[in-house]
Amino acid sequence: MSDENTTDTDYYDLYYEDQMCKKDEVVKFGSILIPLFFSLVVLLSCISNGLVLVILAVYENLKSLTNIFILNLALSNLLFTFGLPFWASYYIWGWTFGDGGCKAVKFLFYVGFYSSVLFLTLMTIQRYMAVVHPLSDWEKCRGFSVAPSIVWILSGAVSLLGSLHSKVIQHFNSTYCEYASVQVKSGIAYFQNAFFFIAFLIMGFCYGRMLRTITKSRTNKRHKTVRLTFFIVLVFFIGWAPYNIVMFLKSLTDQNIHPFTDCTVSINLDYAYYACRMLAFSHCCLNPLFLVFVDARFRNYLRAIPKRVLCKDLSL
Numbered sequence: 001m002s003d004e005n006t007t008d009t010d011y012y013d014l015y016y017e018d019q020m021c022k023k024d025e026v027v028k029f030g031s032i033l034i035p036l037f038f039s040l041v042v043l044l045s046c047i048s049n050g051l052v053l054v055i056l057a058v059y060e061n062l063k064s065l066t067n068i069f070i071l072n073l074a075l076s077n078l079l080f081t082f083g084l085p086f087w088a089s090y091y092i093w094g095w096t097f098g099d100g101g102c103k104a105v106k107f108l109f110y111v112g113f114y115s116s117v118l119f120l121t122l123m124t125i126q127r128y129m130a131v132v133h134p135l136s137d138w139e140k141c142r143g144f145s146v147a148p149s150i151v152w153i154l155s156g157a158v159s160l161l162g163s164l165h166s167k168v169i170q171h172f173n174s175t176y177c178e179y180a181s182v183q184v185k186s187g188i189a190y191f192q193n194a195f196f197f198i199a200f201l202i203m204g205f206c207y208g209r210m211l212r213t214i215t216k217s218r219t220n221k222r223h224k225t226v227r228l229t230f231f232i233v234l235v236f237f238i239g240w241a242p243y244n245i246v247m248f249l250k251s252l253t254d255q256n257i258h259p260f261t262d263c264t265v266s267i268n269l270d271y272a273y274y275a276c277r278m279l280a281f282s283h284c285c286l287n288p289l290f291l292v293f294v295d296a297r298f299r300n301y302l303r304a305i306p307k308r309v310l311c312k313d314l315s316l
Contacts (some may be wrong), residue, residue: 033274053071079108117199119202
């Protein structure tokens with residue numbers, strides 16, 4: 001192997017050590033369960049996000065800021081989804097798409113990840129303003145009209161930094177799409193944890209104020225709105241908090257910090273990482289269900305689509 005294709009040897013000897021810590025069962029677990037789960041998520045995500053795009057195009061006004069955010073969230077979910085088939089293949093055969101494919105898939109994958117969380121945060125802020133400050137003209141502010149463009153630019157820039165430090169690694173008889181060094185991988189893990197924490201603080205603050213405002217209001221739908229608001233925050237936290245915690249702990253393993261280098265601890269951490277990753281990555285198909293289909297308008301539109309198609313076929 002040439003020098004340009006090698007990287008931090010100690011890092012990969014630790015990460016893929018076969019002689020000191022056998023991980024055959026962990027590898028077998030990942031190669032069977034994760035591709036099956038990712039295939040299901042891809043199917044559900046394409047259907048649910050596709051329906052959202054159809055509903056927005058056929059029934060809704062795309063000049064509305066709410067609908068613009070929903071549209072962009074669906075697109076970011078689909079971008080995130082497009083990376084999953086490559087990762088599913090990765091767990092079965094290793095990385096077979098070359099160095100360029102490694103960088104491209106990581107870029108698309110993380111653009112979808114960062115943009116989806118940012119759009120979810122923006123939608124939370126929008127709901128906060130509508131509930132807590134209903135008389136304000138914030139939606140007319142020019143800054144919010146360019147918010148989607150800013151989100152895509154920021155997401156693309158951050159994802160590009162990570163993808164440029166990705167490369168194909170040959171280790172024994174396996175091929176991996178990994179980051180170039182333990183420092184880069186740990187830095188990205190820390191950044192993602194900080195990103196999640198800040199987004200959750202913003203969402204938690206907004207929903208806390210919304211709950212306080214709703215509980216003081218006199219409306220027949222008060223309790224239903226409170227439950228829905230709490231459920232959205234809870235699902236977001238349950239989905240991403242365990243994954244970010246486990247990802248941080250795995251970064252300690254990569255840095256050879258005791259006791260995370262212990263074989264038993266490392267194996268258990270790998271199993272936890274697989275489980276938390278599947279839970280977190282399912283957000284691309286859950287977002288449309290929790291953020292759109294709970295809306296009575298979209299449920300009615302969804303029921304109307306088969307009738308519209310049937311009537312069109314009969315007219316032909």
